[in-house]
Amino acid sequence: xxxxxQGGADISRRQGAGSGNLYDVLELILDRGLVIDVFVRVSxxxxxxxxxDARIVVASVDTYLxxxxxxxxxxxxxxRKAPTQLTDVVGxxxxxxxxxxxxxxxxxxxxxxxxxxxGGSDDEEPEEEEPEEAETEEEPEEAxxxxxxxxxxxxxxxxxxxx
Amino acid sequence: MPLYVYTITAATHPGRTEGxxxxxxxxSPLRQVSxxxxxxxxxxxxxxxxxxxxxxxxxxxxxxxxMAEGTILPLQFGYVAPDDQAVAAVLEERADxxxxxxxxxxxxAEYHVRAAQEEDALLREILQESPRARELNDRIRAGDADxxxxxxxxxxxxxxxxxxxxxxxxxxxxxxLPFARDxxxxxxxxxxxxxxxxxxxxxxxxxxLRAESDLAEQSTTVTFRFNGPLPPYSFV
Numbered sequence: 001x002x003x004x005x006q007g008g009a010d011i012s013r014r015q016g017a018g019s020g021n022l023y024d025v026l027e028l029i030l031d032r033g034l035v036i037d038v039f040v041r042v043s044x045x046x047x048x049x050x051x052x053d054a055r056i057v058v059a060s061v062d063t064y065l066x067x068x069x070x071x072x073x074x075x076x077x078x079x080r081k082a083p084t085q086l087t088d089v090v091g092x093x094x095x096x097x098x099x100x101x102x103x104x105x106x107x108x109x110x111x112x113x114x115x116x117x118x119g120g121s122d123d124e125e126p127e128e129e130e131p132e133e134a135e136t137e138e139e140p141e142e143a144x145x146x147x148x149x150x151x152x153x154x155x156x157x158x159x160x161x162x163x
Numbered sequence: 164m165p166l167y168v169y170t171i172t173a174a175t176h177p178g179r180t181e182g183x184x185x186x187x188x189x190x191s192p193l194r195q196v197s198x199x200x201x202x203x204x205x206x207x208x209x210x211x212x213x214x215x216x217x218x219x220x221x222x223x224x225x226x227x228x229x230m231a232e233g234t235i236l237p238l239q240f241g242y243v244a245p246d247d248q249a250v251a252a253v254l255e256e257r258a259d260x261x262x263x264x265x266x267x268x269x270x271x272a273e274y275h276v277r278a279a280q281e282e283d284a285l286l287r288e289i290l291q292e293s294p295r296a297r298e299l300n301d302r303i304r305a306g307d308a309d310x311x312x313x314x315x316x317x318x319x320x321x322x323x324x325x326x327x328x329x330x331x332x333x334x335x336x337x338x339x340l341p342f343a344r345d346x347x348x349x350x351x352x353x354x355x356x357x358x359x360x361x362x363x364x365x366x367x368x369x370x371x372l373r374a375e376s377d378l379a380e381q382s383t384t385v386t387f388r389f390n391g392p393l394p395p396y397s398f399v
Contacts, residue, residue, distance in 0.1 A: 022220060024277055024388050025396075027349070028360070029219055032396035033239035034264075036253055039168065042212045042241040064317025071286050071300045071320060072313075 166196070166205040166244045167212060169225045169237070170394070171254070171261055174202045176233040183225055186218040193225065196247050198254035201261055204229060205250060208243060226394035234269045236261060237394035264399050271344060271364045272392030274371065278335060278357035280328060284384040289323045296320060328356035331385070335359070338378060342371035347397040356385075360397040368392070 030044060167186050172178060180193035185206030196203045204225060212218055219240060226237040244250045254261070290297050299316035302309075335357055340346060343361035351358040363371045379387045 022216065022223070024390050025223065025275060025393060026219065027352075027358075028273070028275060028393065028396040029223055029240045030214065031239070032347075032360075032399075033237045033394075034171065034399045035239055036168065036242050036244075038253060039242045039244045039249070041239075042214070042243060044214050044241060061314065063321055064314050066317065067286070067320040067324070068299075068303065068313035068317035070282065071290060071296070071316060072303050074283060074286055074290070076287065076290065 164207045164209060164246065166247065166250060167208045168242045168244055168250060169193070169204045169206070169222060170229055171201060171203050171236040171238070171265075172229060172233060173262070173265055174200050176202065176229065176235070178202060178204065178229065179232060180204065180225070180228065183228055184221050185225070186212050186221045190221065196250040196254070198251040199258055201254040201258055203250050203254060205244070205247075212241065212243065214240060223394075230272070230392070230394045234265050235394055236264055236268070236399045237396050239396075268362065268395040268398055270366070271362045271395060271398070272368075273395045273397055274343075274361045274363050274375075274389070274391030275393060275397075276335070276339065276357060276359045276361070276375070276390075277351070277355050277388040278332070279355045279386050279388075280331065281384040281386070285324060285327065286320065289320055289327070293319065293323065296323070332357045332359075335378065339371070339374055342367045342374060345398055362395055362398045363391075 169185075174197055178195055183193055184190050185193050185208075187206075187208050187210055191207040193204055193206045196205055222240050226235060229235045230237075244253075290300055296316060296319050299312050299319070303312050303316065332351070336346070336348065336359055339359070339361060343363050344367075345362040347360040349358040349360075361371070375387070375389050379389075
């Protein structure tokens with residue numbers, strides 16, 4: 001069972017997005033929601049740098065070398081014994097204690113930002129400590145990329161089912 | 164005085180905001196601007212608002228509270244109107260669209276799902292299933308210094324990772340979709356393979372949550388991050 005923020009418990013879910021999982025809903029708060037274009041929007045400069053960085057997905061030589069190194073380092077003997085039926089995830093009821101440690105070639109920026117957002121108590125925070133500051137420090141080249149279209153599925157027309 | 168605008172509701176929404184804190188270093192109390200059948204929840208701001216954690220959290224908490232009592236149209240973070248009249252004017256001009264949107268999300272909440280996959284397991288799987296990848300990996304590990312080998316291996320693996328993660332993401336979406344009135348797929352964050360928002364009606368909440376738990380329990384190498392119920396940010 002690897003439900004990160006809420007453990008599947010209805011009670012904690014009910015509390016919605018506290019600061020503990022603010023990072024995961026940050027994109028919703030900043031990038032979705034109703035837009036009223038005749039009003040002025042506050043500056044999101046630093047934040048947008050991160051969001052663009054996280055979205056542009058470029059397959060690069062750097063990425064290839066990173067993956068190659070990750071493969072070279074793997075302990076294949078251990079791997080041969082471990083069942084890794086990844087694609088059966090939906091239909092297969094095998095429980096395991098696997099946790100998300102995907103920070104090698106496929107992680108980085110997100111984690112850094114997450115820490116910057118969830119790291120400390122909000123109240124004691126000095127005004128200067130804003131989320132975007134940590135984000136802009138990330139080097140884009142350090143972020144591994146995957147080949148993926150910016151948007152795989154266009155938003156379909158909202159359903160009109162009435163209550 | 165400028166107003167920070169949080170959310171739009173029907174005038175019939177209770178709109179209780181006691182105890183909530185607005186944005187800003189010295190937040191003003193939340194109040195409402197009404198126009199016809201609609202109402203905006205706002206607070207006065209006399210300073211520049213920035214996307215600080217404090218203010219992002221305040222924005223979100225206002226939505227959470229109001230969502231618990233009725234249907235809302237949550238604004239994106241950061242919209243400031245010049246004065247009450249400007250807010251009332253927008254409510255009047257766009258009343259039809261807002262009422263329609265309120266009807267569309269009535270009784271629904273957004274559920275957000277992100278998933279990441281354990282990288283080593285994925286790479287192992289690829290090496291096990293691709294003879295060419297295995298051969299390249301073995302040659303590199305045996306000391307072959309040909310610089311083309313890591314590039315070919317890396318490209319092959321990167322392509323496989325992308326394809327497998329997309330396939331897995333599609334499976335996950337298919338599993339959860341039957342419980343949703345609407346959905347929205349975005350590019351996953353780095354390290355993730357899924358960034359999915361679903362609009363779930365309260366009548367479908369229980370089976371949906373069960374499906375989420377089942378997914379998490381069945382997955383050996385995938386970590387899920389479930390959030391919700393959330394204001395329907397992705398569906399307004």
